[in-house]
Amino acid sequence: xxxxxxxxxxxxxxxxxxxxxxxxxxxxxxxxxxxxxxxxxxxxxxxxxxxxxxxxxxxxxxxxxxxxxxxxxxxxxxxxxxxxxxxxxxxxxxxxxxxxxxxxxxxxxxxxxxxxxxxxxxxxxxxxxxxxxxxxxxxxxxxxxxxxxxxxxxxxxxxxxxxxxxxxxxxxxxxxxxxxxxxxxxxxxxxxxxxxxxxxxxxxxxxxxxxxxxxxxxxxxxxxxxxxxxxxxxxxxxxxxxxxxxxxxxxxxxxxxxxxxxxxxxxxxxxxxxxxxxxxxx
Amino acid sequence: xxxxxxxxxxxxxxxxxxxxxxxxxxxxxxxxxxxxxxxxxxxxxxxxxxxxxxxxxxxxxxxxxxxxxxxxxxxxxxxxxxxxxxxxxxxxxxxxxxxxxxxxxxxxxxxxxxxxxxxxxxxxxxxxxxxxxxxxxxxxxxxxxxxxxxxxxxxxxxxxxxxxxxxxxxxxxxxxxxxxxxxxxxxxxxxxxxxxxxxxxxxxxxxxxxxxxxxxxx
Numbered sequence: 001x002x003x004x005x006x007x008x009x010x011x012x013x014x015x016x017x018x019x020x021x022x023x024x025x026x027x028x029x030x031x032x033x034x035x036x037x038x039x040x041x042x043x044x045x046x047x048x049x050x051x052x053x054x055x056x057x058x059x060x061x062x063x064x065x066x067x068x069x070x071x072x073x074x075x076x077x078x079x080x081x082x083x084x085x086x087x088x089x090x091x092x093x094x095x096x097x098x099x100x101x102x103x104x105x106x107x108x109x110x111x112x113x114x115x116x117x118x119x120x121x122x123x124x125x126x127x128x129x130x131x132x133x134x135x136x137x138x139x140x141x142x143x144x145x146x147x148x149x150x151x152x153x154x155x156x157x158x159x160x161x162x163x164x165x166x167x168x169x170x171x172x173x174x175x176x177x178x179x180x181x182x183x184x185x186x187x188x189x190x191x192x193x194x195x196x197x198x199x200x201x202x203x204x205x206x207x208x209x210x211x212x213x214x215x216x217x218x219x220x221x222x223x224x225x226x227x228x229x230x231x232x233x234x235x236x237x238x239x240x241x242x243x244x245x246x247x248x249x250x251x252x253x254x255x256x257x258x259x260x261x262x263x264x265x266x267x268x269x270x271x272x273x274x275x276x277x278x279x280x281x282x
Numbered sequence: 283x284x285x286x287x288x289x290x291x292x293x294x295x296x297x298x299x300x301x302x303x304x305x306x307x308x309x310x311x312x313x314x315x316x317x318x319x320x321x322x323x324x325x326x327x328x329x330x331x332x333x334x335x336x337x338x339x340x341x342x343x344x345x346x347x348x349x350x351x352x353x354x355x356x357x358x359x360x361x362x363x364x365x366x367x368x369x370x371x372x373x374x375x376x377x378x379x380x381x382x383x384x385x386x387x388x389x390x391x392x393x394x395x396x397x398x399x400x401x402x403x404x405x406x407x408x409x410x411x412x413x414x415x416x417x418x419x420x421x422x423x424x425x426x427x428x429x430x431x432x433x434x435x436x437x438x439x440x441x442x443x444x445x446x447x448x449x450x451x452x453x454x455x456x457x458x459x460x461x462x463x464x465x466x467x468x469x470x471x472x473x474x475x476x477x478x479x480x481x482x483x484x485x486x487x488x489x490x491x492x493x494x495x496x497x498x499x500x
Contacts, residue, residue: 084458084462085462086458086459086461086462086463087461087462089465090461090465090466090467093465113465155458155459155462156459156461156462156463160462160463161463171451174449175449175451175455175458175459175462176449177447177449181358184358184361185449187361188361188366189366190361190366190369
């Protein structure tokens, strides 16, 4: 019993220590990033938004835009680390990265948690299914209605939230660790639908080269979302500097030159604003 | 970042659902490991060399590769040859096979610790092999094994978060999905630690009792 008490006491002490050390980081300034020589990005390895080549080189539309903007701001390089979508915002808050550039779509509750730049990449949602779509699933509501239908989505991603909001119960929304696993689970029939943004699904289908799968895009009733580079809530000065360069690139056409080869529409991102996106779907 | 008790109560039902799956996976996994270990140890003692060598090799192979790799294999690769297992079942099989190779070693130690004279005496008394096992070997070999087996039971319990990699919604995965939608890690992950600690401590008390009860019989 004494041992038990000692352990319990130790646990309580650890908890207190944790609570005390958390939340001590201040704002990061552009000067600090310049001095450091690189900005730390959070990415997801979901082409075409973010991609990591077998040799470790980071590309994808979101990091490419961020790299160019940071270069113009005088930060010569970026260093990216792969993270789960759900872990990005907590990681940003814990100062593990300086900015999230991963196609993390603006949603009201995310706008509360982070400081977004102006919109960068816009896309609709898509479904990946087995050929024939035997359950005729065209929207998240269809999945909610069909009691046998299951949907896979990245944990903490927009699609998981859309499915839950549409009324799909938790036990039919399977959290899938990465796009490759999602594809495999559809092929194996473990899930009926795997949902990601249109361009990600198209990229996945192209790579899979499997005649037995098909795509529903765009998903009916699901809004078009835009992402932005997401900064820590207290780094608004850095975010504003980022926005200035981003706006210049949008104006000069260089923005389009970076993202259009990936299949994204620059016009879609230019035609909307952060305020509109953050207010959407309230 | 502050500790928020209201949030704790809000997420408690989800985490408890995860605890249930974690305990279920551990119990089923242990039962399977106990049986698999027995099969392995009997096969390895077999007079047929082909059988004992093959099983011996397989057991070493499973014992020498990480559980996470085996889980991925069972869950993502086996469907290619037509074996499609539900996530929890795949997880239980992974745990059971992996820990079965450990329990086999425990069984082997227990059996080999039996003095040679016992076997010879059994033979001298004209007992059949079945009688020898049931009345002579097992009653002496099993009690010392129990604490070691219980140890593996606790070790397995603490490895169940690996099942989150194959989409089993156990405690760790529930906590992650809570964190994914709330952007808070401190409460869910701390609670995961607390749950594991509490259950482990209770198990340790049970383990002590088992040691006292059976440990010093032989």
